[in-house]
Amino acid sequence: MLEIKNLHANVDGNEILRGINLTIKPGEVHAIMGPNGSGKSTLSYVLAGKDDYEITEGEILFKGENLLEMSPDERAAAGVFLAFQYPIEIPGVATMTFLRTAMNAQRKARGEAELNTPDFMKIVKQKASELKVSPEMLKRPLNVGFSGGEKKRNEIMQMALLEPSLCVLDETDSGLDIDALRVVSDGVNALRSPERSMLVITHYQRLLDHIIPDVVHVMSAGKIVKSGGKELALELEENGYADYVNAA
Amino acid sequence: MTAQPQKIQTQGETALLQQLAVLDLDPTRQAAADRLKLNGLPHRRVEEWKYTDLRALLKDVPQLSKAKRTAASSVAKPLIPADFVLTVVDGIPQEISAAGTTASAEAKKAVSIEIGLGDASGFHEKANTNVDLNMALASSGFIVRFSKSATPPVVFIDHIVSDADAVTAACRHSVVVEKGAQAVLVERFSGPDDTAYVASAGLSVIVEDGAKLTHARVVTEGIQSSHLGTIGARIGSEAVYEPFVMTLGSHLVRTDVQITFDGERSHLGIRGATLVKGKDHTDMTLEVDHASPNCTSIEQFKSVIADEAKAVFQGKIMVKQIAQKTDAKMMSQGLLLSENGEFLNKPELEIFADDVICGHGATCGDIDEDMLFYLLSRGIPRPIAETMMVQAFVAEAIEDTEQPAIIEALEAILADWLAKR
Numbered sequence: 001m002l003e004i005k006n007l008h009a010n011v012d013g014n015e016i017l018r019g020i021n022l023t024i025k026p027g028e029v030h031a032i033m034g035p036n037g038s039g040k041s042t043l044s045y046v047l048a049g050k051d052d053y054e055i056t057e058g059e060i061l062f063k064g065e066n067l068l069e070m071s072p073d074e075r076a077a078a079g080v081f082l083a084f085q086y087p088i089e090i091p092g093v094a095t096m097t098f099l100r101t102a103m104n105a106q107r108k109a110r111g112e113a114e115l116n117t118p119d120f121m122k123i124v125k126q127k128a129s130e131l132k133v134s135p136e137m138l139k140r141p142l143n144v145g146f147s148g149g150e151k152k153r154n155e156i157m158q159m160a161l162l163e164p165s166l167c168v169l170d171e172t173d174s175g176l177d178i179d180a181l182r183v184v185s186d187g188v189n190a191l192r193s194p195e196r197s198m199l200v201i202t203h204y205q206r207l208l209d210h211i212i213p214d215v216v217h218v219m220s221a222g223k224i225v226k227s228g229g230k231e232l233a234l235e236l237e238e239n240g241y242a243d244y245v246n247a248a
Numbered sequence: 249m250t251a252q253p254q255k256i257q258t259q260g261e262t263a264l265l266q267q268l269a270v271l272d273l274d275p276t277r278q279a280a281a282d283r284l285k286l287n288g289l290p291h292r293r294v295e296e297w298k299y300t301d302l303r304a305l306l307k308d309v310p311q312l313s314k315a316k317r318t319a320a321s322s323v324a325k326p327l328i329p330a331d332f333v334l335t336v337v338d339g340i341p342q343e344i345s346a347a348g349t350t351a352s353a354e355a356k357k358a359v360s361i362e363i364g365l366g367d368a369s370g371f372h373e374k375a376n377t378n379v380d381l382n383m384a385l386a387s388s389g390f391i392v393r394f395s396k397s398a399t400p401p402v403v404f405i406d407h408i409v410s411d412a413d414a415v416t417a418a419c420r421h422s423v424v425v426e427k428g429a430q431a432v433l434v435e436r437f438s439g440p441d442d443t444a445y446v447a448s449a450g451l452s453v454i455v456e457d458g459a460k461l462t463h464a465r466v467v468t469e470g471i472q473s474s475h476l477g478t479i480g481a482r483i484g485s486e487a488v489y490e491p492f493v494m495t496l497g498s499h500l501v502r503t504d505v506q507i508t509f510d511g512e513r514s515h516l517g518i519r520g521a522t523l524v525k526g527k528d529h530t531d532m533t534l535e536v537d538h539a540s541p542n543c544t545s546i547e548q549f550k551s552v553i554a555d556e557a558k559a560v561f562q563g564k565i566m567v568k569q570i571a572q573k574t575d576a577k578m579m580s581q582g583l584l585l586s587e588n589g590e591f592l593n594k595p596e597l598e599i600f601a602d603d604v605i606c607g608h609g610a611t612c613g614d615i616d617e618d619m620l621f622y623l624l625s626r627g628i629p630r631p632i633a634e635t636m637m638v639q640a641f642v643a644e645a646i647e648d649t650e651q652p653a654i655i656e657a658l659e660a661i662l663a664d665w666l667a668k669r
Contacts, residue, residue: 048625076627088622092640098623101636106627141640158626 001026001197002047002166007058009046016042018222019058024166027194031208032201033233034219035241040201041085043219044170047199048082049075062166076102077109081164083155085171090142095154098142099124103161123161131157131187148175156187167191167198173207185210205237220244261289264309268384271312276368280383283375290377299560299592300531302377305500306474309446312385313338313415327436327466328653330404331355334390337408339417339447341390351401358397358429366391366422370452371480371506372537378504379478382450385418389450392433393424400430400462409439409447409470420450425459427484432651435465437475444472444499453481455489457511463491464654466661469498471526477503483543485511492649493520494658496665497528497557508537509545509571516545519645521658523665524557524589531560538571541601547578550645552638553589554669560592565608569600576605582612583641585634635666 002024009017016039024030034040046053047060049072060067067075090098104114115123128138131153143151152172159167169188173181188211192198200211208216208230216232217224218241225244226232257265268281289306290297326333331351335342341363351359366389371379392403409417417439425431439445447469455461469475475498483489495501507516522530536545551559561580582591595608615637623633639662646658 048621050621050625071630072621072624073627073629073633076625082625084622084625088618090619090622090637090640092643093623093636098626098636101632102623102626102628105629105632109627109629162626 001063002199003061005059005061007046007060008056009042010054010056011042011052015056016222017046020222020224022217022224024197024199026197028214029192029198029200029211030215030217031213031233032199032217032219032224033203033236035245036203038219039222040219041170044082044168044199044201047080047168048072073105074109076162076164077106079165081159081162081167083152083159083167083169083172085174087143087151087155089144091144093142095138095140095142096124099158099161102158106162127157127160130190131160132183133157149177149180152176152180152184153187156184160187160191165196167196169198169200171201171203173202173204181207181210205233208233218244255288258289258303260306260308261303264289267309267312273384277384280380283380284377284384287377296533296562297377299562300500300502300529302502305529306446308414308444310414310416310444313340313417324406324408324438326404326406327434327657328402328404328651330402330434332359332361332401332403334361334403334405335408336389336405336419338410338415339386339388339419341388341419354397354399355401358395359401359403360393361403362391363388364391365389366420366450366452368420368450368452368480370422370454370482371478372508372535376504376506378476378502379450379480381476382418382420382448382478385416385448386420386450387418389419389421391422393426394429394431395426396429400432400460402432402434404434404436407435407437407447407449409445409473411440414443414445416446416448418448420452422452423461424454425456425461427456428458429456430460431462433461433463434654436468437466437477438468439470439473441470441472443470444474445470447473447475449475449477451479453479453489455481455483455487457484458486459484460488461490462649462651462654463489464649464658465491465493466658467493467495467501467503468661469496469501471498473498474500475502477501479503479505481507482510483507483514483516485514487511487514489515490517490650491519492646492654492658493518493532494661495520495522495530495532496661497522497524497526497530497559499529501530503532505532505534506537507535509540509543512540512542514540514543516543517648518545518547519648520549521642521645521662522549522551522559523662524552524559525554525669526557527555528557530558531562533560533562535564536566536576538565538567538574538576541571542573543571544575545577547576548645548648549580550642551580551582551591552585552642553582553591554585556586556588558590558592562594562596563608564596564598565606567597567599567601567604567606572601572603574601574604574606576607578608580610581641583638584612584614585638638666639663
């Protein structure tokens, strides 16, 4: 599904990613943990195609295609989805209009017919109720005035509607209370399937109690310094990142 | 002997003054013509015209249209469903056809319409070149009075320029909304792209005590044209005036809006959207005179600038010493879609009262990259995402309009402009 080979990326001349190697097979859930500033969010933005980053070395293959040659919207249509750590507020763009435009743009890019209004409404209402996104929220401008939890639920709802094959979750647990964490985790777990891979970025082991990963990676100073099973997360929770920060 | 400085007349000035000289003008028109002759057209060293050098931009003033023409194109669809559809061709008001109206008996009773030159009582007393041009050039228009009715009647005035040789189309309407009455007025200005015609559009508005007028002016002139628009409005006590000015650019658009609060506890909500591309030049110059206490006003303007176009906003709020408890908020925002576009944003407050709330904001920027990236990351292609961002930017001003039909019409114009950009 996803193959990252020796990826180096700079921001304003500073090297943030220093040789990432990562392979995710279809159906796998990988978690990346690491201290602040280790490059976790940068990796997620590079995958989604934000243009503030300069790729100096390496490549990313997504379903065998060169991801770095694709524009952000092409990546989305191909099946990459980034759940933002800080979802952006867009005043003046109604949530419903946004959802419909996004869904139909992706369908069009894949050569599928656009959704008609009744079908669209039906599917949005269903996914919204599963993620406890109220009809009132859907009427508001995108993310404007949403609480932290509402924004994250809105991200996962978009993920459920767009049905990506690679879900990148950037600190989806940050700013969530226990109940919201459960709603979001249930939403993510409902999307687990043999055809869909996930990359879950987090600081804390807490999220991984709900979304059980197949592989856990530790990232430090722009590199993956250790990989292991889900028990690695527990070990980190116990001992902290100190060993790895020093190792890097 | 003192040498008199000899001012060189531009071609535009010569064309203007020559045709005014041969007209048989009444004293009011003559006075305006005399002022124009004395001062010439204003240039960039005249403060109010600093960013819009009329002397340089108004290259010609074609002959005033005299003959009564009917619209070359069949009557276009009104912008919104209206009780009365009035048409002005080349500045000349057309006979009001009873057949064309869909007005209810109630609306017919509440609206009186005559053909005639509107007065200028809504304007400020201080001389203004744009107003003077209209005073000198216009000889006719519609005189509309609204009296009290259960539902506000809707009057639509369509201004068309025929496809003939370039003309100067000048008219001035006056609208009075009588005590306690409510009304909706929509004006549209359009013309051919292939002639450099000049349109001088005057409108004097009186909103009497307890009355309410919702007004939209939509300027969609031909690309080579020069549109010189004026709106002068006086608001009585406990009255409400809600105008929206939508301007699509052309060679030159300058709109001067002058509003005066004549009574207490009244409200003005003036909004506008300007969309310019190519080498368009537009200028919205607003002067709000809070001359009475306890009034509120909101001034909200959005400008979208593409290509090498230039948009100017000059907004002045004057709060007279008597006008205590004034609450005025002005905001003018520009969105630049290109490196070479220009937005000149000049808000001014002049406050002589000490117990007031007044604020103004002026911003200018390009499309927010983070917002754009969010839309792209959901699979929305860049052109569509940019269009959504522009729509969102302008919608903020449009959405506060109270009439859904006007909102719909303005949004359609915006969508059409974006599609053709």
